[in-house]
Amino acid sequence: MELQGRVAIVTGAGGGLGRTHALFLARQGAKVVVMDLGDGAAGVAEEVAAAGGEAMPFQGSVTDEAQVAAMVTQTMERWGRIDILVNNAGILRDKSFGKMSLDDFRLVVDVHLMGSVICTKAVWDIMREQNYGRIVMTTSSSGLYGNFGQANYGAAKMALVGFMQTLSIEGLKNNIAVNCLAPTAATQMTEGLMPEQALAALKPEAVSVGLLALVGEQAPTRAILCAGAGHFERAYITLTPGAYVGTGPDAAERVVAQWDAIGERMQDSVPEAGRAQGQQELQAAFGAAKG
Known part of the structure; x- marks a missing residue:
């Protein structure tokens, strides 16, 4: 149980991938805050407890600064530290860009990007003071490589990679590792988008096991881990050597x-x-x- 004694917050943990994240971290010994906008948080916390772990449910929105602050306060009052944050909460509003409303674009960016920013900001000073922290942003292949009908989602998910890149640099001196997880998993958000055989292979549990590499004692920083169906890859933002062409008129x-x-x-x-x-x-x- 490598995470014994650690305290973890998982957002969007009332079902789907967030639920399996919370259950996995609890099995590794972590005390888990199960945060969700819906009423599923209590049920997942009960699952953790039934399996012998410790969990605290919290119903609230990642986009509400006051609710996030209250969650962090309650966590500190109960356990006295926060070691791990998994920014998992998200929504979909898929349409081709030409048919997409700006309200749907803003909403998706607000939940995925600003929700992660708000939650990260709420725990950042705590992690700095204790000289330890592990933060995971949930990115996506839609952001890394594009996907039809997901301009809003892809933009938000790639923004999280940029957020991770800078925080990993700023967190180095305080032993705060910041990484990204790009999951391919069958959840409520993917129903109807994939054939049944693929959905059966892409169980969320097969992704959650990758968290240990990103939040453990020896975690890297600035990594983008892609995961699905038990297969894992690394994605990189690379730079070619290029060619010098000068600044002349041609x-x-x-x-x-x-x-x-x-x-x-x-x-x-x-x-x-x-x-x-x-x-x-x-x-x-x-x-x-x-x-």
Whole structure:
């Protein structure tokens, strides 16, 4: 039980993937706060207790700062620390972009992105003070690679990757690891979107086991773990070496002419931070100036 003594908050945990996350973390020894907008939180907390674990249900919205603050206060009063946050809460409002209302776009971004921001902000100082924290953002292949009808969802999910990238840098000195999980799982949100055989293979439990690698003592930081049907992959945001074309009057035409060379991936890299792009560009420019 690697997470013995740890305290975890799982949002959107009243059913589906959040429920299996909460049950898995409890089996690993963590005390779990089961947060959900609906009334399913109490039932999942009872499941945890029936299996010999400890859980506290909390009904509220991740987009409501006061409710999130109340949850954090209650957690601290009961257990005195918060070690793990799994930002799992989410909704779908799928339509092609041309038919999508701006209200549906804002709502999905608000729940997925701002909900994760609000919950993370509420525990950030606690984790800094205790010099320990493990935070998981739930991203998606729809954000990483796109998916028809999910411009709102994809935008929010890719934004969470950017959020993770910066928080992982800022959290290093206080031993706060921040990672992303990109699940493929059959939940209420995916009903009717996949054939029955696929839904049967994509059980949420097969994803939740990947959490241990992201929230344990030896967790990495800045990782994007993809998971589904018992298979796990890593996704990376990479940078090609590119090509120097200069800034002369024909620079635009040279970009077009060297497009394949600019995109050559044989020596692409995973930058440690965003500044790596500027450093690479300046080195190329200074090298070309020296001849």
